[in-house]
Every structure is written in structure tokens, then in C-alpha cells.
Amino acid sequence: MNTPSPTHAGTIDSRLPILLRYLAANPLIALSGLFLLIAVIAAVFAPLLAPHDPFYVDPVMRLKPASEANLLGTDAFGRDVLSRILYGARISLTIGVGAALLSVALGLTIGLVAGYVRSVDAILMRFVDGMMAIPNVLLAISIVTLVGANLWTVMLAITIPEIPRVIRLVRSVVLSAREEAYVEAAVTLGSSTLHILWRHLMPNTIAPLIVQGSYVCAAAILTESILSFLGAGINPVTPTWGNIMADGRTYFRIMPGLIFWPGLCVSLTILSINLIGDAARDLLDPRMAKRGVGR
Amino acid sequence: MLSYLLRRILAAVPVMGAVAVMIFLLLRLTPGDPAAVIAGENVRPEHLAMIREQLGLNQAIHIQFLSWIARLLQGDFGVSIISGTPVLDMIASRIEPTLSIAITTMLLSVVIAVPLGVLAAAHHGTLIDRIVIAISVIGFSVPVFVIGYALIQVFSVELKWLPVQGFRSITEGIGPFAERIVLPTLTLTLLYIALITRITRTSLLEVLGEDYVRTARAKGIGEVAVLLRHALRNAAVPVITVIGIGLALLITGVVVTESVFNLPGVGRLTIDAVLARDYPVIQAITLLASLLYVVANLLIDLSYVLLDPRIRY
Numbered sequence: 059m060n061t062p063s064p065t066h067a068g069t070i071d072s073r074l075p076i077l078l079r080y081l082a083a084n085p086l087i088a089l090s091g092l093f094l095l096i097a098v099i100a101a102v103f104a105p106l107l108a109p110h111d112p113f114y115v116d117p118v119m120r121l122k123p124a125s126e127a128n129l130l131g132t133d134a135f136g137r138d139v140l141s142r143i144l145y146g147a148r149i150s151l152t153i154g155v156g157a158a159l160l161s162v163a164l165g166l167t168i169g170l171v172a173g174y175v176r177s178v179d180a181i182l183m184r185f186v187d188g189m190m191a192i193p194n195v196l197l198a199i200s201i202v203t204l205v206g207a208n209l210w211t212v213m214l215a216i217t218i219p220e221i222p223r224v225i226r227l228v229r230s231v232v233l234s235a236r237e238e239a240y241v242e243a244a245v246t247l248g249s250s251t252l253h254i255l256w257r258h259l260m261p262n263t264i265a266p267l268i269v270q271g272s273y274v275c276a277a278a279i280l281t282e283s284i285l286s287f288l289g290a291g292i293n294p295v296t297p298t299w300g301n302i303m304a305d306g307r308t309y310f311r312i313m314p315g316l317i318f319w320p321g322l323c324v325s326l327t328i329l330s331i332n333l334i335g336d337a338a339r340d341l342l343d344p345r346m347a348k349r350g351v352g353r
Numbered sequence: 354m355l356s357y358l359l360r361r362i363l364a365a366v367p368v369m370g371a372v373a374v375m376i377f378l379l380l381r382l383t384p385g386d387p388a389a390v391i392a393g394e395n396v397r398p399e400h401l402a403m404i405r406e407q408l409g410l411n412q413a414i415h416i417q418f419l420s421w422i423a424r425l426l427q428g429d430f431g432v433s434i435i436s437g438t439p440v441l442d443m444i445a446s447r448i449e450p451t452l453s454i455a456i457t458t459m460l461l462s463v464v465i466a467v468p469l470g471v472l473a474a475a476h477h478g479t480l481i482d483r484i485v486i487a488i489s490v491i492g493f494s495v496p497v498f499v500i501g502y503a504l505i506q507v508f509s510v511e512l513k514w515l516p517v518q519g520f521r522s523i524t525e526g527i528g529p530f531a532e533r534i535v536l537p538t539l540t541l542t543l544l545y546i547a548l549i550t551r552i553t554r555t556s557l558l559e560v561l562g563e564d565y566v567r568t569a570r571a572k573g574i575g576e577v578a579v580l581l582r583h584a585l586r587n588a589a590v591p592v593i594t595v596i597g598i599g600l601a602l603l604i605t606g607v608v609v610t611e612s613v614f615n616l617p618g619v620g621r622l623t624i625d626a627v628l629a630r631d632y633p634v635i636q637a638i639t640l641l642a643s644l645l646y647v648v649a650n651l652l653i654d655l656s657y658v659l660l661d662p663r664i665r666y
Contacts, residue, residue: 324496
């Protein structure tokens with residue numbers, strides 16, 4: 059009675075030590091977080107951090123090994139590899155986060171409707187099943203071939219194949235939650251469908267969606283690098299991790315670093331996101347940890 | 354049981370229909386003029402008209418769809434814009450390398466992954482378990498082509514044990530064939546091992562908590578027999594399910610692997626088609642891969658009846 063209830067700042071202050079203690083007990087998660095933090099900083103401050111212009115072509119400097127001026131050497135056009143990798147982080151992270159947010163937003167909307175409005179469910183789910191049958195990369199390749207490749211079309215082409223899994227997840231959560239007493243109570247009280255969907259059913263999906271979103275993010279970064287590597291991605295001049303590797307294919311025997319360094323960046327980024335996703339799954343829902351595979 | 358089989362088979366038909374509709378609509382609902390995108394820049398108007406004609410973009414949409422389905426049912430999957438060859442013939446001439454690495458990958462990864470998963474589950478929470486989990490997490494995170502180039506670097510460039518790239522038909526002798534198939538198979542296997550190990554471990558752990566496992570142990574049956582005879586058999590359904598679902602990953606992996614190792618397979622055909630913007634080829638391959646996925650998963654569904662006598666609908 060003496061003091062008012064804790065403010066927002068108070069709850070954050072009291073949660074911070076818990077987070078630190080968790081990270082101390084799970085050094086792998088801490089390392090993953092640290093790596094992602096570095097990647098984000100590299101992406102945001104690439105123009106300040108990059109020692110050279112990532113687009114600057116210098117024929118004299120073709121395929122030079124690592125030196126003080128070019129810490130990771132140069133590619134076949136004499137461009138600085140380190141600078142291109144720093145700029146590449148921008149594309150990879152943008153596509154990863156963008157695809158995660160987009161697929162969760164679209165999948166949530168469609169999944170809520172499919173789980174609650176039974177009349178559309180049967181047809182919708184056949185299309186979801188059908189879409190899951192189309193291999194991700196082939197679907198993305200088809201879309202990119204038809205609309206042309208730039209950052210936004212590639213992001214969309216990567217997002218679309220990820221949506222069905224989100225729909226399924228949301229739908230299954232809604233199907234079990236709609237039988238709960240509080241939903242029946244809301245129906246009896248005459249709440250609107252929209253209100254029930256958003257206020258009573260949607261909150262149940264938040265925890266699994268955070269986990270699924272992290273997997274989509276990792277998968278999107280992987281798919282982007284595959285598309286770029288195959289030559290079906292963003293314009294080859296643009297520094298993306300996949301493009302650097304695609305450029306390096308011909309010169310792999312002379313300069314393995316052209317594939318090794320960007321490959322390491324892609325792998326560590328995906329690994330970090332997956333580890334944090336797994337940790338989030340275990341923390342948010344201990345039952346999900348038992349079931350395993352969220353993909 | 355017969356009605357279960359029949360119902361499953363019938364349930365696959367609308368899914369195949371949905372696949373066909375979506376792949377069809379992909380081309381037709383594309384904003385802008387897909388023919389212009391496919392043709393590229395600086396194209397002559399008559400060439401553009403020809404592409405539009407070949408893609409059938411001139412007719413009404415329902416006519417396009419029905420005639421497309423009719424042709425599919427007759428085994429006509431379209432013709433390459435570039436060479437004019439039927440896509441099915443192109444695929445047939447490229448199928449050997451693709452099937453070779455797909456089959457060897459499937460076999461090898463099951464042979465390695467299932468025992469690994471059992472091992473991890475049997476030693477749940479120990480160092481062995483952690484190592485197996487680590488292998489599977491890494492397998493999910495490292496792109497297939499990075500693994501491929503790492504293997505080339507080690508086994509072909511440094512150790513010089515195996516040829517770097519290329520393919521020899523099995524008809525030219527098993528030695529040269531096997532030599533060139535080893536690295537692509539290993540490359541793809543890691544991803545598949547990650548998938549299967551993970552599911553074997555989790556489903557086995559789930560089963561090990563069941564009453565009948567406790568009963569079996571209480572009867573004094575040895576731990577190995579409990580694991581293999583009682584637990585693994587009941588964990589088989591999720592494991593086999595995931596092998597089917599993983600087929601989509603395998604198809605993607607094959608495309609990438611063939612590109613890394615320069616194998617003249619269907620994956621390489623796909624990439625060549627992408628670079629040449631040969632959309633009919635891409636469309637046919639995407640459609641066939643999806644149908645393959647549906648059929649394979651249908652067969653797996655049907656196999657449950659044999660594996661698990663409790664499944665009777």
C-alpha cells in the first residue's frame with residue numbers, strides 16, 4: 059500500500075540480472091548473441107567500418123592475397139573482400155529479419171482465420187499442403203525468374219514458401235485454444251469474431267511464433283545465400299555473402315578465402331540464430347522442447 | 354485397412370491439384386509482363402510474341418489452365434524456349450547423376466543417422482548426447498555448398514584422393530563412377546544426417562518415457578533389446594515421416610551440390626534454365642519435384658500400416 063506498483067523501468071531492472079545469469083550459465087547462447095550483435099553492428103555501420111568501397115573495381119589488384127591494406131584479400135575484380143563481406147551483412151540480415159516478420163504477419167492472419175472460420179479451412183489447408191510440397195528454393199527460383207531479382211523480390215520469393223508452416227502452426231494453436239472456457243465465454247457474451255481472434259486466440263500464438271520466426275530468419279538467410287550462389291539472386295554486383303562466394307567459384311583453387319570467409323559468416327549467423335531459437339523454445343514452452351523439431 | 358489406403362490415396366489428389374493450380378497461377382498472376390522479364394532486355398518484338406505464344410499467355414485464363422492440365426495428363430510437360438526440346442526428354446537425359454547422389458545420400462544418411470540418434474538417446478544428457486546434438490545443429494547451419502567446397506579442398510586439392518569435379522556414367526565402370534560420386538554424397542549427407550539424427554533422438558526419448566518401456570525393463574529385458582526392439586520400433590513412424598518431409602531439402606540440396614561439383618544432372622539443368630531464363634523448364638522441374646514429394650509422402654503414409662499396427666482408420 060505504501061508504494062505504487064513497479065513501473066515498466068522497474069520490471070526491466072529486475073529482469074536484467076536474470077538475463078545475465080542465464081547467459082552466464084549458457085555461454086553458447088551468450089556467444090551466439092554476441093556474434094549476432096557484431097553482425098548487426100557491421101551491417102548498420104558498414105560505410106564507416108569498411109576500409110574500401112565495396113564496388114570499386116581495380117584490375118591491377120585482382121585476386122591479391124591477404125595484406126595489410128586488404129585484410130581478407132581481393133576478388134577477381136580487385137574489390138576488397140572484407141568490405142564486401144561487411145556490406146553483405148546488410149543484405150543477409152535485412153532479408154532474414156524481413157522474411158521472418160513478413161511470414162509471421164501473413165501466416166498469423168491466415169492461420170487465425172483458418173483455425174477459427176471452419177468453412178474456409180478445408181480448401182485453404184489443401185493449398186497449404188500443396189505449397190509445402192513445392193521445394194522452397196525451386197519456388198523462390200521460379201518467382202525470381204518471373205519478376206526479376208532485386209532486394210524486395212528476393213525477400214518476397216524467400217518469404218512465400220515459409221508462410222505455410224506458419225499458417226499450420228497458428229492454426230493448430232487456434233484449434234486447441236478455441237475449445238477453452240474463456241473463448242466459449244467470450245462467444246456467449248457476444249464478442250465479435252475479430253475481437254475473439256485478436257484478444258483471446260492471438261496471444262496464444264506469440265510464444266510459438268517467436269520460435270518459428272527465428273527459424274524462418276535462419277532459413278531465409280540460407281536461401282538467400284543459395285539463390286545468390288546459384289546466380290538466381292540479387293544482381294551479382296551487389297555485395298551479398300552468396301554473391302561473393304559465387305564470384306569466388308571460378309578462382310576457388312587460387313583463393314579459397316573467397317568462399318571460406320563469406321561461408322563462415324553465413325554459417326555462424328545461421329548457427330547463432332538457430333541456437334537462440336532453440337533456447338527460446340526451451341524457455342518459452344518446456345513441452346515444445348520435448349517434441350523437438352520445430353521445422 | 355483397404356479403406357484407409359484408398360482414403361489416403363484420394364486425399365493426395367486435391368493436394369496435387371493445389372500444387373498444379375499454384376504453379377500455374379505463378380506465371381499468370383505475375384505483375385507486369387512475365388514474357389518481357391523472361392525475354393530480357395533489348396528483345397525483338399516478334400521474339401517477345403513468340404515467347405508469349407509458347408507460354409500460352411494469349412488465351413483466356415481458364416482455357417489456358419484446362420489445356421495445360423490436359424497436356425500434363427498426356428505427359429506433355431512443355432518445351433524449352435531455348436532449344437525447343439521437350440522438357441521431359443531433357444530431364445530423362447540428365448537423371449542419372451541426380452538419382453545416383455540422391456539414392457546414395459538417402460541410404461548413407463539413414464545408416465549413419467539412426468544409430469547416432471539411438472546412441473544420443475541412450476546416453477541422454479551426457480557428453481555423447483551433446484556431441485550428437487552439436488553435429489546436427491551444425492549440419493543445419495552450414496550451407497551445402499560451403500560443405501562441398503570444404504570437402505573438395507581437403508580431399509581433392511590437399512590430399513588428391515578424389516577428382517575435383519565431373520561425372521562418369523555407371524556404364525563406364527563402377528570405379529570412375531564411385532570416385533566422382535563420393536564427395537557429392539558426403540556433402541549432401543551431412544544435412545540429411547542432421548535432420549534424421551535429431552528426430553530419431555527426440556522421438557526415441559519420448560517413447561522411452563512410455564509405460565510399456567518401463568514394463569519391458571521391469572521384466573528384466575536387457576537395455577539394448579529395450580532400445581532396439583521396443584523403443585526404436587515405436588519411434589519409427591516419426592523418423593520415416595521426417596525422411597519424407599526431408600525430401601524437399603534433398604531436392605534443393607541436389608540442385609546446389611550438382612552446381613558445386615559440376616554434375617550434369619537435373620539440378621544443373623535447373624540452374625542452366627535459370628541463367629537462360631528458360632521458364633518452361635523451371636516450371637516443369639518445379640512441378641515434377643513437387644509431385645514427387647507428394648507421391649513419396651503418400652507412399653510413406655501407406656507404409657505406416659505395415660510399421661505400426663495401431664494405425665487403423
